[in-house]
Amino acid sequence: MKLLSVNLGRSKAVDYTDAPSGRTGIDKQPAEGAIRVAAPGAKGAAGSGLAGDEVCDLRHHGGDDQAVYAYAREDLDAWERLLGRPLANGSFGENLTTSGLDVSGAKIGERWRVGPDLLLEVTSGRIPCRTFQGHLGEKGWVKRFTQQGVPGAYLRVIEPGEIRAGDAMEIVHRPEHDVTVALQFRAVTTERTLLPSLLAAGDALHPESVEGARKYLAKSARHAARVGEGPDGVRGLNRGQVGGRP
Template identity: 65%
Template sequence: MGKLLSLNLGRARASAHTDIGRTAIDKRPARGSVAVAAPGPRGTAGSSGSGIAGDEVCDHRFHGGDDQAVYAYGREELDLWQRELGRELANGVFGENLTTLGVATSDALIGERWRIGPQVVLEVCATRIPCRTFAGWLEERGWMKRFTQRALPGAYLRVITPGEITAGDEVTVLSRPDHALTSGMVFRALTLEPDLLPLLLDVRELGAHQREHAAQRLRR
């Protein structure tokens, strides 16, 4: 059993590091309870993009939607980066909605289900791939290469049961599938270890965009 240390929301702000000129990667801890619900498929009319009420998604071409409804990153992993970079990293600084403690995020199995608080159930379904917005936001030289080599991507989750959550809620792993594919393995397959790509094709819980991307790369 783990803990939700903070629930983080982002508002759109101007950015020179994104094609559309704005980003909501700057996420800050929210106060009180916040509603969680499936936002709908990526890019559909009326979809907020985020599964967290009050959280914005700016570039709907590549972010948001049901398979990227909620992004989680472990405080343990932030602490590792904090020591390596020699700077303080606050909860939410990686653009994560959920900063957790005592919960495997990068090592979470695709299809693993978490209950947060008394109501909400989420399912791990995709990995994070770093982009230039992330690099520009952190202002660390060679950041995309460093992040990729470390292969600690956190995890994206879809909403199975909506409800409300708040900082301090318990996070319980309800179930795990019988395969071994983790968010970190998906990340490695899609970046530096293409030999792992075949493992992505048969895991139905993996988000369609990343499963299809793996299939396209294998066809090439």
């Protein structure tokens, strides 16, 4: 497993983003040399994430739980075949382009060592947006990306460090639960009945997914109460039906 490139984005004005500033840093390019990746609360850092990588819309991007975005070169290659066009490292706005690592198959809470020092933890999959579609220039891209179900992974920084293209990557912790990035992505996009299963990932799960799962459970409980179902999902019996008698 290897880090093929470290990709940084510079802010620029575009006409395809709904960011309040009208700017985006999605056009990420491979960087040369060592890049510092800060952890939350690092002295002198603007926030956790990669030094020199500009995040323009903090409503949906960046923050401690989405400090780093990774995408597998193998998945970019598959998209090249589907789209019939080349996709350079960084084309999907990813900070890390990886080789030999099943990024979308990673488990929530899985931890990766990148280079000698950096330690990252998987939190969620990437949700496509209008800016992503405009950047690629592919009609219907949001729907197509969602249907493919290979979102890449957002990660939080557990231990800071410097990384560079060519660094070794290692999975140093893999949780026992079965909540993968791909499963989390399907649960929050196309298969919301899967939301409760995400809670098995515990505290490693992105807070927005935790909130979504809890709201889904609360809504299901209210619905069950209205139709008279018990906690096991069995519809309650009327008083005259106890024992199966009319």
